[in-house]
Amino acid sequence: MRRAEPLLALAGAAALVGIAYAAPWLRFVLTIALAKGLAVLGILLLLKAGQVSFGHAMYAAVGAYVVAFAAPGMGEALVLLPLATGIAGLLGLVVGLFITRYREIFFSMLNLAISMVLYSMLEKFYAITKGTDGIRVAPVTFAGLSPERESAEWAMFAIALLLAFGFGIVARLYLASPMGQALAGIKTRETRLEFMGVPARHVLLSAYVFSAVMAGAAGAIIAMTTRHVTPLLAYWTTSGELVFIAILGGAGGVLGPFLGAAAYELIRVHAAAAFADLWQLTLGIALLLVILFAPGGLWGVLARLFRRVRA
Amino acid sequence: MTAEITRRHALLAAGFGGVLLPHTLSAQPVAKPAELKVGITTFLSGPASVFGVPGRRAAEWLFDEINRAGGIGGVPVRPFFVDEGPGTEHLVGEFRRLVQSEGVHVMFASISSGSCLACTPLSDELRKTTILWDCGTQRSFEEGPHPFAFRTQGYGTPEVLAPLLYLLKHKPDFRSIAVLNQDYAWGRDSWELWKTAMDALKPGVRVVAEMFPRFNSTDFSTEITRLLALRPDVVLTTSWGGELTTLIRQATERRLLERSLFVMPVGEPSMPALARTMPAGHIIGARGDHWINHPAPRDRAAFDRFIEGYRTRFSEYPIYPVHHMAQAIWALQAAYAKAIEAKSGGWPNDQELANAFRGLTFPTPTASITLREDGQGLEEQIVGLSSFTERFPYAVPEKMIRYPAAEISAPVGQKSTDWLKTLRPGMETRVGAAL
Structure with a gap:
C-alpha cells in the first residue's frame, strides 16, 4: 500500500483537477478542501503520537489573519504564504514549548484553551480585528501578476495542490525518519523512548511545530481563497472539524487527510444543497457510518479494497 | 462561455458521473428562462434562526402567491435556500455554487453583517445582482462601491x-x-x-x-x-x-x-x-416602519392582507424579517417589471437587471422605498x-x-x-x- 501511495496521490490529483475543470464552482470547494487537508495532516502527525489537538484551528486562523493584515500592504501570494506559515510556526514553537509537557486529555484541553483565547482576542479587539464581522482580504497578486477572477481561482487551486504535494512528501519522509518513528513510541510507552536516549519532548515538539506550520499554510490558502476572514476560524468547532476530518479520512497514510477533507467538503456542499435544514444531520450520519463500519476511515476502506484486488 | 467549452464540459461531466452535476453558465441569457431562480441565504440554524426561519417562511409564502398569479414577467420563481449558520467560508462556497452551478438569476444575501460583507464583493466578482435583504452594517456601501449589490431596507x-x-x-x-x-x-x-x-x-x-x-x-x-x-x-x-x-x-x-x-x-x-x-x-x-399596529399605512387593505395572510398560514405574528424579505421580493418584482419594460418586453441580462435596481422606487404596504445611487435603500x-x-x-x-x-x-x-x-x-x- 505504501508503494502505491504516490500513484494514488497522482491519480487523486488528476481527479481533483478534472472535477475542478468540469464544475467551476467546485474549484473553490476543492481548494478549501486541500487547505483543510493540509491542516489535518498536521493533526495526523500528533495522532501518531497518540495526542489529539482540539485547538489546531488557531494556527490556521493565525495564518489567515496574517494574510488579511499583510495583504493591503504586500499583496503577493508568494510572499504572504511563507510569511503566514512562518508566523504560525513561530507561534507553534512558543506554545509548543510548554504544551508538549502535557499528554492526552491535558494536551487536548490546553490546545483548546489557547485557541479560545486567540478567538476571544480576535473577537474583542474590535478596533483592530473588526470583531465578528471579520476582515475583507484584499486581492493578491501571483508572482507580480494580478489575474482575472477565473485565473486567480486556478492559481489558488494550483498553489493548494502543490503545497499538498510538497507537505505530503515531507510528512511522508518525516514519518519514515527516526524522529517520525519515535512518535509511535510516545503513543505506546514514552519511558522506553527516554531509556533509548530519545527525548520525548523534542520529538513531540518537532511534530507540533511542523503541524502548526502546515495549519498556518492552510489558513493562508483559506484566507486568499474565501477573501474574508472571521474569528470563527479559531473557534473550537473549527478545530473539532479538523479532528472530524482526520477520523473520516483515516490515520493510515498521508493521503488520508486529503481524502477525508475532500469527502467532508463534498458531503457538506451536497447536503447543504439537497436539504438546507439537515446538513448537520447528514454529516453526523456520515461520521457515524465511518466509525461503525470503517474504523480505519476512508483510507482504511481504500487500503482494504486494494489488498483484496492484489490478493 | 463559448460553445466549445460547453462541449468539453458535457464530456467531462459524463466522465465524472452524477455527483458533480455541472451546469454551464451562459453569458447571453437574453432568452426568457423556464424559471426564475433566486438564491437566498438565511439562518436556518443557530440563535439568529429566530429571524432566518420567519424570513424563509415569508419567501416561500410570497413566491407561492406570485407563482399562482403567473410568476414574475410570466416566469415562475424558484427559491434556493442556504444556511448561513456554518460561517463565512461555507457561505461563500454556497454563494458560488448557487451562481455558478444552479445558475440563479438573483441572490438574496444574508442576515448577518459578516455574511453580507463577504457576499457583496463576491457579487462584484461574479457580476450577479445581490439584494442585501436583512443585514444592517453601514460598512456595506461606505467602504467602496458595489455595482451589483442593493439593500432593500434601512441600515444601522x-x-x-x-x-x-x-x-x-x-x-x-x-x-x-x-x-x-x-x-x-x-x-x-x-x-x-x-x-x-x-x-x-x-x-x-x-x-x-x-x-x-x-x-x-x-x-x-x-x-x-x-x-x-x-x-x-x-x-x-x-x-x-x-x-x-x-x-x-x-x-x-x-x-x-x-x-x-x-x-x-x-x-x-x-x-x-x-x-x-x-x-x-x-x-x-x-428596524423600519412596518409595525403591526401602523396607524396610517399607505395601503391599509394590502397591509392587513399581508399581516393576516402570514398569521393564518404560520400561526404567528409577522416580525421585521418577514417584512424585510417581502421588501426584497417586491423590489425584485418592481425591478423586473422596469427592466422588461425598458427592453420593450425582452428578458433582461444581469447588467440590465442591476441597472433597473439603481434608483428604483417600489411600494410597500406602509410606504415606499427608494434605492439610492449607491444601492442603499431609504426606508x-x-x-x-x-x-x-x-x-x-x-x-x-x-x-x-x-x-x-x-x-x-x-x-x-x-x-x-x-x-x-x-x-x-x-x-x-x-x-x-x-x-
Whole structure:
C-alpha cells in the first residue's frame, strides 16, 4: 500500500483537477478542501503520537489573519504564504514549548484553551480585528501578476495542490525518519523512548511545530481563497472539524487527510444543497457510518479494497 | 462561455458521473428562462434562526402567491435556500455554487453583517445582482462601491439615530446613560453610532457603564445588579432575539425597568415572546416602519392582507424579517417589471437587471422605498413607546413618530460616523412627524 501511495496521490490529483475543470464552482470547494487537508495532516502527525489537538484551528486562523493584515500592504501570494506559515510556526514553537509537557486529555484541553483565547482576542479587539464581522482580504497578486477572477481561482487551486504535494512528501519522509518513528513510541510507552536516549519532548515538539506550520499554510490558502476572514476560524468547532476530518479520512497514510477533507467538503456542499435544514444531520450520519463500519476511515476502506484486488 | 467549452464540459461531466452535476453558465441569457431562480441565504440554524426561519417562511409564502398569479414577467420563481449558520467560508462556497452551478438569476444575501460583507464583493466578482435583504452594517456601501449589490431596507445608522431622536424628544432632560450590548460587531457598531450622534446632539451626557456581555449570554444578573446600583436615566440595548427576551425577563423581575428608561432599537421581534412581561412606556424600534399596529399605512387593505395572510398560514405574528424579505421580493418584482419594460418586453441580462435596481422606487404596504445611487435603500423608521391594546397579546408602540429615511441616513459617499458628528442639537424638533 505504501508503494502505491504516490500513484494514488497522482491519480487523486488528476481527479481533483478534472472535477475542478468540469464544475467551476467546485474549484473553490476543492481548494478549501486541500487547505483543510493540509491542516489535518498536521493533526495526523500528533495522532501518531497518540495526542489529539482540539485547538489546531488557531494556527490556521493565525495564518489567515496574517494574510488579511499583510495583504493591503504586500499583496503577493508568494510572499504572504511563507510569511503566514512562518508566523504560525513561530507561534507553534512558543506554545509548543510548554504544551508538549502535557499528554492526552491535558494536551487536548490546553490546545483548546489557547485557541479560545486567540478567538476571544480576535473577537474583542474590535478596533483592530473588526470583531465578528471579520476582515475583507484584499486581492493578491501571483508572482507580480494580478489575474482575472477565473485565473486567480486556478492559481489558488494550483498553489493548494502543490503545497499538498510538497507537505505530503515531507510528512511522508518525516514519518519514515527516526524522529517520525519515535512518535509511535510516545503513543505506546514514552519511558522506553527516554531509556533509548530519545527525548520525548523534542520529538513531540518537532511534530507540533511542523503541524502548526502546515495549519498556518492552510489558513493562508483559506484566507486568499474565501477573501474574508472571521474569528470563527479559531473557534473550537473549527478545530473539532479538523479532528472530524482526520477520523473520516483515516490515520493510515498521508493521503488520508486529503481524502477525508475532500469527502467532508463534498458531503457538506451536497447536503447543504439537497436539504438546507439537515446538513448537520447528514454529516453526523456520515461520521457515524465511518466509525461503525470503517474504523480505519476512508483510507482504511481504500487500503482494504486494494489488498483484496492484489490478493 | 463559448460553445466549445460547453462541449468539453458535457464530456467531462459524463466522465465524472452524477455527483458533480455541472451546469454551464451562459453569458447571453437574453432568452426568457423556464424559471426564475433566486438564491437566498438565511439562518436556518443557530440563535439568529429566530429571524432566518420567519424570513424563509415569508419567501416561500410570497413566491407561492406570485407563482399562482403567473410568476414574475410570466416566469415562475424558484427559491434556493442556504444556511448561513456554518460561517463565512461555507457561505461563500454556497454563494458560488448557487451562481455558478444552479445558475440563479438573483441572490438574496444574508442576515448577518459578516455574511453580507463577504457576499457583496463576491457579487462584484461574479457580476450577479445581490439584494442585501436583512443585514444592517453601514460598512456595506461606505467602504467602496458595489455595482451589483442593493439593500432593500434601512441600515444601522437610521435604525440607531431614530430611537435616539425619539429619546431626545420624549425625555430631553436625561443626564446619564448605560449601554448593554452583545459583544460582537453589531453591538459595538451600534454603540459607536449612538455615542457619536449623542455627543453631537446632546453633549455632556454621562456614560455610566459600557457593558458588552458575551454573545449568546443567558444570565445578566451581574449587569442588572450594576445597573440597579448605578441608576442611569437611560439604558440602551441593541440586543435582539432570545437574548433580549432573557435580558428583559431578568431585568423586570428585579424591577430595573421601573428605575431606568430602556431604549431597544431592535425590540420588536422579542415582543411576541415577552407578551405581558414587557413593561409599558419604554422606547422600542422595529428596524423600519412596518409595525403591526401602523396607524396610517399607505395601503391599509394590502397591509392587513399581508399581516393576516402570514398569521393564518404560520400561526404567528409577522416580525421585521418577514417584512424585510417581502421588501426584497417586491423590489425584485418592481425591478423586473422596469427592466422588461425598458427592453420593450425582452428578458433582461444581469447588467440590465442591476441597472433597473439603481434608483428604483417600489411600494410597500406602509410606504415606499427608494434605492439610492449607491444601492442603499431609504426606508422610513417608526419608533414608539411600548403599550398594550385589546388587539394584540403583546406590546406594540404608541405615541409613534415617523422619521423620513433621507433625513436620518448618511448622505451617499459619506461615512456614518463622520456624518453623525456634523449633526446639531435641536435636530429632534425638526425631524420626524408624530403619527
